[in-house]
Amino acid sequence: xxxxxxxxxxxxxxxxxxxxxxxxxGGIYAALAPTEAQAETVSTEDIETGKKLFxxxxxxxxxxxxxxxxxxxxxxxxGAAAVDxxxxxxxxxxxxxxxxxMAKPPQFGPEQTAxxxxxxxxxxxxxxxxxxxxxxxxxxxxxxxxxxxxxxxAMCHNAVGAGGAxxxxxxxxxxxxxxxxxxxxxxxxxxxxxxxxxxxxxTPDEKxxxxxxxxxxxxxxxxxxxxxxxxxVSEGVWAWVVGLGLLIGAAVWIGAKSS
Amino acid sequence: xxxxxxTATDGAAAPEPxxxxxxxxxxxxxxxxxGAAVKEFARKVFPDHWSFMLGEIALFSFVALIISxxxxxxxxxxxxxxxxxxxxxxxxxxxxxxxxxxxxxxEMSFEVRGGLLMRQLHHWSALIFMAAIVVHMxxxxxxxxxxxxxxxxxxxxxxxxxxxxxxxxxxxxxxxDVLSGNGLRITxxxxxxxxxxxxxxxxxxxxxxxxxxxxxxxxxxxHILIVPALIVALIALHLFLMVLHKHTQYPxxxxxxxNVVGYPALPVYVAKMTGNFFIIFGVLTLMGATxxxxxxxxxxxxxxxxxxxxxxPDWYMLFLEGSLRLMPGPGFEWEIFxxxxxxxVLIPAVIVPGILFTFLIVYPFVEARVTGDKRExxxxxxxxxxxxxxxxxxxxxxxxxxxxxxxxxxLIATHFGMSINQITWAYRILFFVLPVVAFVVxxxxxxxxxxxxxxxxxxxxxxxxxxxYANGEYIEVHTPLGDQERWLRVNYDAPAPLEIxxxxxxxxxxxxxxxxxxxxxxxxxxxxxxxxxPVTPAELAAAHSHGxxxxxxxxxxxxxxxxxxxxxxxxxxxxx
Numbered sequence: 045x046x047x048x049x050x051x052x053x054x055x056x057x058x059x060x061x062x063x064x065x066x067x068x069x070g071g072i073y074a075a076l077a078p079t080e081a082q083a084e085t086v087s088t089e090d091i092e093t094g095k096k097l098f099x100x101x102x103x104x105x106x107x108x109x110x111x112x113x114x115x116x117x118x119x120x121x122x123g124a125a126a127v128d129x130x131x132x133x134x135x136x137x138x139x140x141x142x143x144x145x146m147a148k149p150p151q152f153g154p155e156q157t158a159x160x161x162x163x164x165x166x167x168x169x170x171x172x173x174x175x176x177x178x179x180x181x182x183x184x185x186x187x188x189x190x191x192x193x194x195x196x197x198a199m200c201h202n203a204v205g206a207g208g209a210x211x212x213x214x215x216x217x218x219x220x221x222x223x224x225x226x227x228x229x230x231x232x233x234x235x236x237x238x239x240x241x242x243x244x245x246x247t248p249d250e251k252x253x254x255x256x257x258x259x260x261x262x263x264x265x266x267x268x269x270x271x272x273x274x275x276x277v278s279e280g281v282w283a284w285v286v287g288l289g290l291l292i293g294a295a296v297w298i299g300a301k302s303s
Numbered sequence: 304x305x306x307x308x309x310t311a312t313d314g315a316a317a318p319e320p321x322x323x324x325x326x327x328x329x330x331x332x333x334x335x336x337x338g339a340a341v342k343e344f345a346r347k348v349f350p351d352h353w354s355f356m357l358g359e360i361a362l363f364s365f366v367a368l369i370i371s372x373x374x375x376x377x378x379x380x381x382x383x384x385x386x387x388x389x390x391x392x393x394x395x396x397x398x399x400x401x402x403x404x405x406x407x408x409x410e411m412s413f414e415v416r417g418g419l420l421m422r423q424l425h426h427w428s429a430l431i432f433m434a435a436i437v438v439h440m441x442x443x444x445x446x447x448x449x450x451x452x453x454x455x456x457x458x459x460x461x462x463x464x465x466x467x468x469x470x471x472x473x474x475x476x477x478x479x480d481v482l483s484g485n486g487l488r489i490t491x492x493x494x495x496x497x498x499x500x501x502x503x504x505x506x507x508x509x510x511x512x513x514x515x516x517x518x519x520x521x522x523x524x525x526h527i528l529i530v531p532a533l534i535v536a537l538i539a540l541h542l543f544l545m546v547l548h549k550h551t552q553y554p555x556x557x558x559x560x561x562n563v564v565g566y567p568a569l570p571v572y573v574a575k576m577t578g579n580f581f582i583i584f585g586v587l588t589l590m591g592a593t594x595x596x597x598x599x600x601x602x603x604x605x606x607x608x609x610x611x612x613x614x615x616p617d618w619y620m621l622f623l624e625g626s627l628r629l630m631p632g633p634g635f636e637w638e639i640f641x642x643x644x645x646x647x648v649l650i651p652a653v654i655v656p657g658i659l660f661t662f663l664i665v666y667p668f669v670e671a672r673v674t675g676d677k678r679e680x681x682x683x684x685x686x687x688x689x690x691x692x693x694x695x696x697x698x699x700x701x702x703x704x705x706x707x708x709x710x711x712x713x714l715i716a717t718h719f720g721m722s723i724n725q726i727t728w729a730y731r732i733l734f735f736v737l738p739v740v741a742f743v744v745x746x747x748x749x750x751x752x753x754x755x756x757x758x759x760x761x762x763x764x765x766x767x768x769x770x771x772y773a774n775g776e777y778i779e780v781h782t783p784l785g786d787q788e789r790w791l792r793v794n795y796d797a798p799a800p801l802e803i804x805x806x807x808x809x810x811x812x813x814x815x816x817x818x819x820x821x822x823x824x825x826x827x828x829x830x831x832x833x834x835x836x837p838v839t840p841a842e843l844a845a846a847h848s849h850g851x852x853x854x855x856x857x858x859x860x861x862x863x864x865x866x867x868x869x870x871x872x873x874x875x876x877x878x879x
Contacts, residue, residue, distance in 0.1 A: 143722070190395040194481065194603050198611035203481070204601045208612025209713035213722035216612065257395060266393070266413070267423055267595030275482065277711045279596050280618025283430035287590055288438065291360050291431065292353075294582045298575050299353025 087162075094163025097156055101137050110167055122233065123170020124161035129229035131157045133222075143213035144236050171232045178248055179224040184256025192246060193254050200238075204261045206273040210237055220262060224255050345569035350552035354442045356579060361435035362538065363583040364428045371425040372527065378411040378418060380404060381477065381523035383516045390414060393600045401479075401604030404519045408478040408599055424591030429474065431587060433467050433619040440464065440663075444696050447684035448551045449667040451677065456544040457667050459537055465660070466534050468619060473526035475617055478597075479519055484605035485614050487518065489627070489652075496648035514607060551683050556790040560681045615710055622659075625709030626651035629731050655706075662699060673827035674798050687756075688795040690749035691830045697745040698738035705730060705737055746833070753835035756792040760784060760838040761846040783847075793843075797834040801827040 099108060105116045112118030119127075130136035134148035152160065161173065177183070194203070202208045205219035214237050219227060231251050234240030246254070264270055271278045320329045332338040349355070382403040388396045390406075392413040411418040440460060443449055449457035472490075476483040491513045495501040510517030549563050558564045566572065590596075602611065616624055627648070635647035670692060671677070686693040708715065709730045716723040763781035771777050784792070803820040806813060838846075 186395045187397050187399055190603060191399065194606075194609045194611070198609060200612055202613045203603070203611040206613065207717055209716040209723045211722075212724055213716070213720070215717050260394060261601075265595035265598050265601075267419055267598055268593040270595050270598075273598075273601065274714060275613045276597070276615045276617045277613070277621070277714050279426075280430060280621065282590075282594060283427060283618065284434055286594075287427060287431045287586060288360075288434045290586050291435070291583055292357070292438070294579065294586070295356035295360065296353040298579055298582075299351065299356060301575070 090159045090162040091166045093156075094159035094161070094166075097152070097160050098163055101151075102160075105138075110164060119164050119167065121168035121170045122164060124165040124173050125171040125229040126233040126235070127161040127164045128157060128173050129226055129233060129235060131160055133226055135235070144215070147217065171229075174225060174228045174232070174248075178252060179228045179255055180252065181224060181256045181259035184249075184252040184254070186253070186257040186260045188250070189253035189255070189257030192250055193257050196241065196246065197254070202273070203275075204273045205258050219258050222258075224259065227255050227258060228252075345567060347546070347568045348563045348565045349550050349568060349572050350558075350563060350565035352553055354446075355550065356575075357435060357439040357442055359576065359579055360583055361432055361439055363580045364432040364435060364587060365534065365538070366580075367428040367584055367587050368425060368432060369531065371421045371428065372531070374417075374421045375411065375425055376527055378407060378415050379477065379523075380407040381520045383479065383514075383519050396600055396604075399604060402519070404477060404479040405599070405604045408480075412600070420588075420591050422591075423594070423596050424587055425474075426596045427590040427594070428587050429471050430596075430617060430619075433471060433617075436460075436464050436467055437619075441696070441700070444666075445686045445693055446551070446553075447680065447689060447692065450680040451671065452548055452679050453544070453551075454667040454671070456541060456548065458664065459541045459544065461660075461663050463534060463537050463541065464663075466530055466537065470526060470530045470534065471617055471619055473522045473530065475597075476522050477519060477526060478599045479605045480599040481602040481605055481609060481611065482597075482599075482614055484514065484607065485610050486616050486620075488513065488607065489624075493648060493652040496645040496652065498644055498649075499642060514605070549681065551681055554682050554685065554791055554794055556787040558682055560679060563681070613714060618707065621710040622703050622706035623652060623656060623710075625706035625711075625730075626655045628712060629706070629709050629727060629734060631731075659699060659703065662695075666695075669826070670830070672823060673801065673830050675801050675827075676798070682794075684795065685791075687749040687752040688797070690746045690753070690833070693749050694742045694746035698742040701741040702734060702738045705733055709734075750833060750835055757835060757838055760789055760792050760843065793837045795837055797836045798831050799834070800824060800831045 098106075098110065102110070105113060106119055107113050107116075110119040130145075131152055132150050132154075134150040135145040137151055138145045139148055140146075150157070164170075165172070193201075193205070197205070200208050200210060200216035201219060202216075207218035208216050210216060216238070222230075228251055230238060231241040231246060231254070232243075241251070261273070265273070271282055320326050328338075380403050384403045385400055386403050386406050388399050388401055388406050388409065390410060390413060391397065393409070396409055408422075412422055413419070443457065443460070472486075476487050491505055491509065494505045494508060497504060505513065508518070508521075509515040510521075550565075552558050552564060555564070603609075615621060630647050630651040632647050635645070635650070637644045637646070684692075709727070712723055712726045712730070715721065716726055763783040766780045766782045768780045769777055770780055801820075801824045803817075803824050804814065806817050808814050
């Protein structure tokens with residue numbers, strides 16, 4: 045009887061066991077599965093919201109189905125990264141026609157931007173928004189980033205990313221205030237005059253190295269005020285205005301001092 | 304001779320020095336007779352003006368350069384050997400392959416105590432040194448201080464300017480970073496553009512194909528030995544000539560070409576100079592301590608392939624950069640007998656600076672020739688009184704500044720939201736138009752100021768006192784100028800264009816050298832055709848008798864004569 049009693053289960057025991065097994069499997073899966081943060085959050089609802097936002101704000105130029113019009117690119121296949129870059133930096137919707145779209149305070153909040161990105165990426169596959177880990181400057185190697193930046197980016201963006209001029213009023217913007225995510229996206233998608241640096245050209249790890257280098261520049265110069273990190277021209281202006289200005293002022297003062 | 308005699312008699316008569324200082328001075332004097340020299344210098348009179356201290360700024364920043372330079376030499380290794388950097392700072396250099404010269408620059412900036420301060424102090428001093436030289440040169444030019452007997456000292460000063468450029472350029476290239484390497488590459492291109500011998504010269508300079516392994520050690524020798532030695536020697540000569548000629552002075556009452564009005568060197572100028580030295584050193588140190596300059600770790604170790612945006616030389620070379628940027632590339636390069644003639648490099652990099660430097664060298668001699676002037680000058684000109692000189696100086700200066708701005712065209716484009724292409728085209732046109740406009744406008748302003756001076760001397764200041772006469776006429780009383788004011792405005796020369804001998808001599812034969820004379824005369828006309836003569840004493844007297852003249856006029860119109868005489872009285876009472 046005792047033995048029998050020992051083997052007796054509650055009749056709901058298999059269900060409990062099954063639930064526990066499912067929970068464990070699910071828990072392990074959740075912990076171990078590759079995180080596709082973007083893929084998880086995209087829902088049909090987002091895509092619908094995105095489509096509405098697109099048709100209200102973007103379709104005038106990009107066409108009702110984002111197929112592009114004359115002189116305006118098609119957005120099919122540009123991916124969520126391109127949308128996030130353009131919209132979160134305020135470049136799109138474009139304020140005015142000019143040599144290039146200017147950055148401005150973003151017109152859409154993060155959720156709306158995500159909805160737009162979801163809609164555009166539903167039209168065709170393209171680069172996804174990078175994960176936080178991919179753009180974490182702490183994990184990058186600034187020395188390697190500098191070498192890569194020097195050969196790939198500095199000719200337009202200046203040696204430390206202070207920006208530079210391009211032809212006909214276009215320019216490579218300063219990168220001092222650009223978010224890590226946006227820097228990554230710019231390399232990935234090549235907005236406006238910028239070429240695309242795809243993952244075969246500069247690997248994701250190397251992109252993170254470049255971000256690490258750029259983030260390090262924000263700490264300022266070891267030598268004092270960086271004077272805009274613009275090089276000898278700004279140094280010359282300061283030498284003439286501040287340096288020689290003070291010295292000539294002193295000379296006038298000494299000269300005027302009664303002898 | 305007399306000095307030794309003086310010392311002997313003084314030694315016998317004067318009491319023994321009691322203080323420590325006195326004893327030391329006496330000891331020195333008995334052995335070197337330096338007392339006489341000190342006495343002479345202490346009593347030497349210098350005129351007082353702030354603009355005479357501009358050269359001092361250059362001199363004292365050179366002292367700062369020498370002191371900080373010696374410090375830097377202790378830690379810099381001029382070698383192009385490759386090495387791997389193991390320092391912790393900056394993080395962007397750790398583990399990178401670079402030249403020993405670059406690595407030692409990083410080490411001196413991050414590992415050596417005070418190293419970065421010294422580097423920045425050195426670099427700021429260099430910029431201020433060159434700026435002070437240019438400003439000093441402008442002062443000398445616009446006031447005519449280069450005239451006889453100072454033409455040679457002008458040339459010494461000019462050579463110092465060129466040596467300053469050489470010192471700056473050679474030092475700028477030493478850290479072997481990307482930015483300065485770009486500059487060297489441009490130099491290489493300019494040297495190669497020289498017809499026929501260019502490529503051979505480039506091989507000689509770099510010891511083979513650019514960049515080679517020799518240029519940094521060679522520049523190091525030039526930078527720390529040859530150029531500074533020449534600068535020191537020429538500064539000594541410059542100052543010696545300054546003392547020998549005595550200092551020029553601004554025009555004013557009692558100041559002539561035969562005297563110097565001012566204060567003795569001791570104590571006045573010794574105190575002022577010492578004070579100025581500490582101010583200059585203080586400002587330079589402040590700049591070195593608070594403002595980053597030439598952070599070579601931003602640019603990375605030299606590699607011939609990359610060029611970053613905003614790559615420019617230091618300001619004093621910027622006009623060359625600008626001239627290269629303005630020159631259109633295609634259409635100016637020809638191949639002749641298998642040799643390439645790169646006029647698109649030769650014109651901007653050799654001919655344009657050549658014109659500027661030639662102007663600076665020959666100007667004092669040309670001006671003396673077209674003025675027909677062989678007198679000594681110790682009283683300076685007011686710039687308005689030599690309109691064509693002033694206008695020429697402003698014209699050259701305007702193009703120099705324009706070229707420097709053209710060298711910064713990319714930064715102007717990004718910071719003012721303009722198109723770099725449009726800026727470049729505007730500058731190309733302005734390069735030819737701006738100096739002409741600057742010349743005409745400056746000359747007109749000068750002539751206008753001279754006329755205003757003339758007006759002022761003849762009629763005096765407007766006093767603001769309006770007087771009504773009995774007949775209802777209103778006049779404003781003019782206050783005549785004081786003696787000092789008048790002296791300043793009437794004591795200048797307004798030379799007329801050269802007169803030359805006639806074409807034919809007495810026998811009716813064409814005179815030798817007539818053609819050259821004719822050309823000099825036309826140049827002289829360019830200088831002195833338009834001029835405003837200073838007020839002569841006769842004119843002044845005539846102006847003061849103005850009232851009498853009016854009185855006669857008034858009489859003719861049957862107006863009361865009392866008005867005229869009344870006005871004369873008014874003027875007289877103002878005068879006395």
